[in-house]
Amino acid sequence: DTAVSQTPKYLVTQMGNDKSIKCEQNLGHDTMYWYKQDSKKFLKIMFSYNNKELIINETVPNRFSPKSPDKAHLNLHINSLELGDSAVYFCASSLKKDFSGSSYEQYFGPGTRLTVT
Amino acid sequence: QQPVQSPQAVILREGEDAVINCSSSKALYSVHWYRQKHGEAPVFLMILLKGGEQKGHEKISASFNEKKQQSSLYLTASQLSYSGTYFCGTENWADKIIFGKGTRLHILP
Numbered sequence: 001d002t003a004v005s006q007t008p009k010y011l012v013t014q015m016g017n018d019k020s021i022k023c024e025q026n027l028g029h030d031t032m033y034w035y036k037q038d039s040k041k042f043l044k045i046m047f048s049y050n051n052k053e054l055i056i057n058e059t060v061p062n063r064f065s066p067k068s069p070d071k072a073h074l075n076l077h078i079n080s081l082e083l084g085d086s087a088v089y090f091c092a093s094s095l096k097k098d099f100s101g102s103s104y105e106q107y108f109g110p111g112t113r114l115t116v117t
Numbered sequence: 118q119q120p121v122q123s124p125q126a127v128i129l130r131e132g133e134d135a136v137i138n139c140s141s142s143k144a145l146y147s148v149h150w151y152r153q154k155h156g157e158a159p160v161f162l163m164i165l166l167k168g169g170e171q172k173g174h175e176k177i178s179a180s181f182n183e184k185k186q187q188s189s190l191y192l193t194a195s196q197l198s199y200s201g202t203y204f205c206g207t208e209n210w211a212d213k214i215i216f217g218k219g220t221r222l223h224i225l226p
Binding site for chain 2: 040041042043044045048056058090103104106107108109110111
């Protein structure tokens with residue numbers, strides 16, 4: 001059983017197109033994330049949702065829009081794709097911080113390699 | 118602000134030890150360590166929390182100096198499977214982890 005799954009694994013598209021990446025987790029976690037890992041391997045958070053509510057929204061172009069239909073799913077839609085959007089996009093999930101503020105580990109999906117030509 | 122990791126890269130022979138350091142200019146709530154193998158997703162290694170609590174794999178050892186805002190990951194008697202890029206992630210009160218640029222570790226047989 002895959003804990004965090006993403007589709008598609010590879011995505012090759014042309015500039016200007018619109019595309020979506022889907023993420024699902026079966027761990028019962030409350031919190032889900034989208035990260036972008038560029039060619040220099042820098043792993044940067046983009047968004048975070050907790051129980052379908054957006055809690056982190058980093059400085060990301062408006063062309064990127066996350067959607068969480070339920071707490072097990074977090075999708076990422078990208079409009080008007082640009083060359084600079086080429087990267088590996090990772091979805092991750094974790095338990096929500098508990099009442100004492102204790103953090104939990106994040107489980108990452110396998111990644112979606114997006115190539116914009 | 119992005120934490121600084123050192124060294125940027127390490128080459129070891131199997132059985133040797135390594136220390137990877139992570140430092141931040143901001144007060145930290147926790148430090149997270151992950152390992153990523155080429156073409157794969159990052160995998161959790163350890164969380165070190167303010168106050169001394171640690172969560173992680175038994176075979177992994179790390180320290181967190183809250184006053185200095187520094188953490189170190191200790192890899193002893195390295196095995197070939199330890200190869201990969203190690204990321205530290207720092208968390209303040211904003212509920213997000215900011216990852217460092219990573220330390221590439223290569224283990225030679």
